[in-house]
Amino acid sequence: MSKQTILIKNTLIIAFGRISTQFLTFLLLPLYTAYLATAEFGTVDLIMTYVSLLAPIITISLEAGVFRFLIDARGNAKEQKRVISSVLKFVSLTVLAAVFVYLFIQSFLNIPYSLYMLGVVVAVIISNVFLQITRGFGNNLKFAVGGVASGVTAILANVYFVVVLKSGVQGMLIATILSNIACATYLFISQKLYRYINFRIHDKKLMRQLLSYSIPLIPNNASWWVTNVADRTIISVNLGVSANGIYAAAYRFPWILTGLFSFFDMSWTESASVHINSPDRNVFFSKTMNASVKLFGSLGLVMIAGLPIVFNLFVGTSFREAYMYIPALIVGSFFNSIAGLYVALYIAKKMTKQVMITSVIAAVASIIASLVGVHFIGLFAPAAAMISASLVTIAYRHYNMKKYITIRYEAKTFVVLMLLYAAAISLYYMNTLASNIVNVVIVGAAALALNRSVVAVLWKGVLSKGREFTKLRRRIRI
Structure with missing residues (x-):
């Protein structure tokens, strides 16, 4: 295997x-x-x-x-x-x-x-x-x-x-x-x-x-707190607790993407630690991180395209304003997942002090963006803070990790995802029956195309389990 x-x-x-x-x-x-x-x-x-x-x-x-x-x-x-x-x-x-x-x-x-x-x-x-x-x-x-x-x-x-x-x-x-x-x-x-x-x-x-x-991992957790608790505290102080309730409801949707990444991250951290000294580690890590960018980028797109259809089923009337802020939070969660991919490599190398340094940088960027932005763009400020902090973290960790592990990205993947996000978000805010249908079709087709290798592995696994189940049934009949 x-x-x-x-x-x-x-x-x-x-x-x-x-x-x-x-x-x-x-x-x-x-x-x-x-x-x-x-x-x-x-x-x-x-x-x-x-x-x-x-x-x-x-x-x-x-x-x-x-x-x-x-x-x-x-x-x-x-x-x-x-x-x-x-x-x-x-x-x-x-x-x-x-x-x-x-x-x-x-x-x-x-x-x-x-x-x-x-x-x-x-x-x-x-x-x-x-x-x-x-x-x-x-x-x-x-x-x-x-x-x-x-x-x-x-x-x-x-x-x-x-x-x-x-x-x-x-x-x-x-x-x-x-x-x-x-x-x-x-x-x-x-x-x-x-x-x-x-x-x-x-x-x-x-x-x-x-x-x-x-x-050294404590500041890493503290940086997550800064982008979550600090944002909520800033919102509560400047815009009121009710505004924080709106933000909390909006954040429940990108929280799905964060949750999905956390599943993968647990497995990825274990694999990185087990294979950190393998001779083909650069190839394995590069393939995994490129596939991860495609997968979680696609999941974010699917959420943006599908939310207009199901939003009213999950959110009460007093929380409807949350609809406005979800796409920006999803983009921030996507960038945050890319930054999180590097943590597994640091953990595998037992270099947690470097995680601490990058976390502090992210925390500072997030605090500045939230404090300044909340007075101008209101509840959009936390999403802007998350995006800016994640981008700073990605850049630092990528170039810092070059000393130990070579990660090669496919540049065209980022270009394609950027164009798809621009189109999906535009159709999301139009929020008509026609735009929602077009959004689902375009994003669905693009997601399958981008992740065909992962889909192939999953399909092979389903067929394998199906064959095992068929053999078991035959043995029982015999």
């Missing part, structure tokens, strides 16, 4: 689980916009983005470290136990310290929904660490099933607390806590993680290596 085929297979397995977590939750958007006010929805969105900042800071990004170090420890149970025990012991201490600090601060400040927020942070940390341990083992199927457990729990809990009990913000946060607990419980039992935990293990050298790897 080729490297590309294994990469696609792992991506599909991971996507199966993560779709349950992210896209089943996305299907709750009509429920949120129907049962929550714009201010309530904006509040939950703001809390969850703060959680995304606090979790990796509290763990010092050791969830990323345990994944990378377990890849090198595959097949060595003793080393796996050493890595897992060291990380869980350290994270347990940092979580306890964070809880005490938070409760101390809360005694002086009246933080809305403080205990719910604390519960979400702790649950997300536990779930993330267990998920990364599972990935480090190379067990992508159980990783995926953990996502299914989380997604199903999230849907049931949201329906119960938001619709039945009408608990609003509290209900959504409780549902988030329960979904993460469900995921962590399944992984702890199915992976028999208790066998790898021994808090008497105390390896200072290993912890120094783990921290040296993980600490």
Whole structure:
């Protein structure tokens, strides 16, 4: 089985689980916009983005470290136990310290929904660490099933607390806590993680290596926070919480593209780490990154072309303004995915300090663009910030990585995508029956043409599974 085929297979397995977590939750958007006010929805969105900042800071990004170090420890149970025990012991201490600090601060400040927020942070940390341990083992199927457990729990809990009990913000946060607990419980039992935990293990050298790897990744997560939380904070301060609710609803659509990239990125990071020393790595990495640009560029186009048809099904009347901002956010998410492709290469080389440098550059570019732009272009400013920050990051990482790995892009791909985006966005804003049909036809044909190699691999896999199923049926009849 080729490297590309294994990469696609792992991506599909991971996507199966993560779709349950992210896209089943996305299907709750009509429920949120129907049962929550714009201010309530904006509040939950703001809390969850703060959680995304606090979790990796509290763990010092050791969830990323345990994944990378377990890849090198595959097949060595003793080393796996050493890595897992060291990380869980350290994270347990940092979580306890964070809880005490938070409760101390809360005694002086009246933080809305403080205990719910604390519960979400702790649950997300536990779930993330267990998920990364599972990935480090190379067990992508159980990783995926953990996502299914989380997604199903999230849907049931949201329906119960938001619709039945009408608990609003509290209900959504409780549902988030329960979904993460469900995921962590399944992984702890199915992976028999208790066998790898021994808090008497105390390896200072290993912890120094783990921290040296993980600490530089904190600014990388902080840069994501800057392009999300900072944007939302700037919007809330300058335009109001209701405007942030509109932006949050608009961002739910490009969030699909971000989610799809995250599925691929998990598999891509693993493949890059496994094959970083292969003699054909430059060819493999170049082919993968070119195919990724075509694939995620096409997915963005498909979303822009299809949204006018389904938008009203997902968004309530008070959130209709969100329609205006979605294309710019999708473009920003596409560029952000290209920038993210390089992170896997840095992780494979264990060069996380370079990730830190590029993340800081992106954060500065995003802050400047958002702060300046919000006074002139309103809610378009965060999208402009995302685009500018991503382009700066792509340029820096590409030329910095040249010292170690040669990535060759197909220039014509970028030209074709640029023309297609210009046409698709123009037809999107026309928003007539004829323009929407033309948009879907053009984008659909272009997407298939650009990604014919990926489609061919997927089709070959479907036929292979079909033949296996037919043989199995014949054996059963016999």
